[in-house]
Amino acid sequence: MNTVLRIAIQKSGRLQEDSLKLLKESGLQFSNGRDQLKAQARNFPVELLFLRDDDIPQYIEDRVADAGIVGENVWIEKEKHNELIKRLDFAKCRLSIAIPRAEEYTGISYLKGKNIATSYPVIVKQFLAKNNIEAGIHEISGSVEIAPGIGLADAICDIVSTGSTLLSNGLKEVEVVLQSEAVLIATPSLEKGKQALLDQLLFRIQAVQSAKNNKYILLNCPNEAIEKITSVIPGMKSPTIMPLGRPGWSSLHSVVNENDFWERIGQLKSFGAEGILVIPIEKMIA
């Protein structure tokens, strides 16, 4: 039987679309049957299983799936023997403690003896232990943010993204317990064939991520500025330089990291660069 890597992704919810998008950008083609339980890639030995995110770590531990994509918060909370293989740069959020806005927060000792409602009891317990705080944990599975308002708890620990849910429930964020994003996890002991497939997939994901973080840049500059400009945008090895029709000028092509982009552009202009074009990169392999 041919070796197939089974990857579990969320059936529906915040992770579903971006998980599928990442795999598609990595070159995997699936027929669009989202209502199904499984989907087989047409051009790569991968099978997708569509599951609830909370169940994914257990399915991997039980060897029903080999790998999966979940929020880091779920990976930690479930305490299974899964390895974090790669952070995936989407579904970024934080797990935070929040209290009623009218309360005065005096620092972490405020939480002593309080009752904290959460869907993440394991993570909250670890956080309290690390900070030497004794407090009650009240586990609830949904609508955690209403717990203080109905007298169920003094504080909550829940996922925060923009903060608007806290705001509209009269709460304020007082401690960040964990920063989270989508992660690729896998069983630590994959058989050789499956490990090779996972490595190939990782290589592709890496190429997609590098491409997203970088831009291809083309500009015109006077020849005497080439050296300075090269020091600002050295590219992957060195820029490509071609003479322009106009004497004394060149066209310079390079790669620039998205995060440094605006700062670098200012420098390039001050060195005499003109006609700057910036183009997205689809895949990037160093």
Ligand code: PRT
């Ligand atoms: O059905 P299933 O069990 O698979 O899905 P789910 O309902 O458990 O999860 P889902 O789809 O809501 O979230 C999946 C993962 O997305 C989470 O485990 C996080 O890792 C990540 N994520 C990113 C978020 C958010 N952002 C987020 N904003 N998960 C939840 N929220 C909720 C949060 O619970 C709170 O109610 O959004 C609200 C806060 O958002 P703001 O923007 O108002 O602060």
Ligand code: ZN
């Ligand atoms: Zn869930």
